[in-house]
Amino acid sequence: MQRIAVEPRADWQSQAEAQGFVFHTMHGAPYWDETHAYSFSLAEIEAEIEDPTAALEGMAYAVVERAVSEPGLLDKLRIPAEFHDLVKASWRRGDKNLYGRFDFAYGAGGPAKLLEYNADTPTSLFESAVFQWIWLEQMMERGGLPKGADQFNSLHERLIEAFKRFGIAPNVLHLAAITSSDEDRGTVEYLADCAMQAGLKTVLIDMAAIGVDASGHFTDLDDAVITHLFKLYPWEFMVTEPFGRHLLADRTTVIEPAWKMVLSNKGLLPLLWEMFPGHPNLLPAWFADEPGEPWGDLEAVVRKPIFSREGANVEIRRGAAIVASTDGEYGAEGFIVQAHHPLPKEGDDYAVIGSWVVAGQPAGLGIREDASPITKDLSRFVPHFIAP
DSSP states (O other): OEEEEOOOOTTHHHHHHHTTOTTSEETTEESBOOSEEEEEOHHIIIIIIIHHHHHHHHHHHHHHHHHHHSTTHHHHTTOOGGGHHHHHHHHHTTOOOOEEEEEEEOSSSSSOEEEEEEOSSOOOHHIIIIIHHHHHHHHHHTTSSOTTOBOSBOHHHHHHHHHHTTOOTTSEEEEEEOTTSHHHHHHHHHHHHHHHHTTOEEEEEEGGGOEEOTTSOEEOTTOOBOSEEEEOSOHHHHTTSGGGGGGGGOOSEEESOGGGGGTSSTTHHHHHHHHSTTOTTOOOEEETTOTTOTTTTOSEEEEEESSOSTTTTOEEEETTEEEEEOOOSOOTTOEEEEEOOOOOEETTEEEEEEEEEETTEEEEEEEEEESSSSOOTTOEEEOEEEOO
């Protein structure tokens, strides 16, 4: 993997806006950054990213199976007791999942190391699936990249095929998000487009606009019953809100399914390490209340809330010193501790590899950079290519 300087397209901003990629710049700073790109060999992609992603997805499913079978594990993951049966039923009847993103530290030597799994509400999807592909094609046409360059990117096609397999038609797929967020709205608009290309009827709705009728069914603004709901809104938020109790009736097919509650919190990381100790793509991890602090001999660790978003409330600790941290509102449910693994650094920037899965299969990657070793919501997106 190499980071190389490239000449940005002069018209990239107008192209982004024409594609509906309106959050290419956020708070006055570029979010999309094509002043450089990452070059991979095909062997690197296949052996170091794609194969580990497939393996980790299978290992994550093994964690779900254990969690729904072993007493006490759902409690340890801070899933409210009244939702345990919903999680178990969702897993045991095989509710389909749509997508997720593994975040890796890779490129500083050795195998890719899993930092976390964004299994429920990952964003940076449109820019991974569509805009960096457009960048690749145009850069080859304009001579900025060698002819025959490729990209690890089958996201768009796989999303369309995945929507076909949910058995939604002839019903309508409602897609909900906090639509005041440009990024969240853009993500669900893109997924709605994929669903329509799969032959589905779609309705976009704000999470706050979802109602409940007298029979306990979720409804839209036209009082139509919501039979299938994609929600870009975390399960851990939904189960604590007043409307959450209506989820227990299990009348709506929710995407992502309820069993993703097992994977969408950082408690997954110590469970993976416990079940697959020494796996080359895992970092040692423990629940922070583990007796004896087994991480005590490590030179540096990362403390993460069991529930958190966009890198909030994360601390990198070296001995007793906190060397990097972020603010936020998370942590009430507890923390996990993970061995620190340095991110590759070029100049002032640290890079994280986001490896996507769609319907359980590896489907592409996106790279984000930040001047901090903790990746956050405004970290920049940088394209990649496979050298010919």
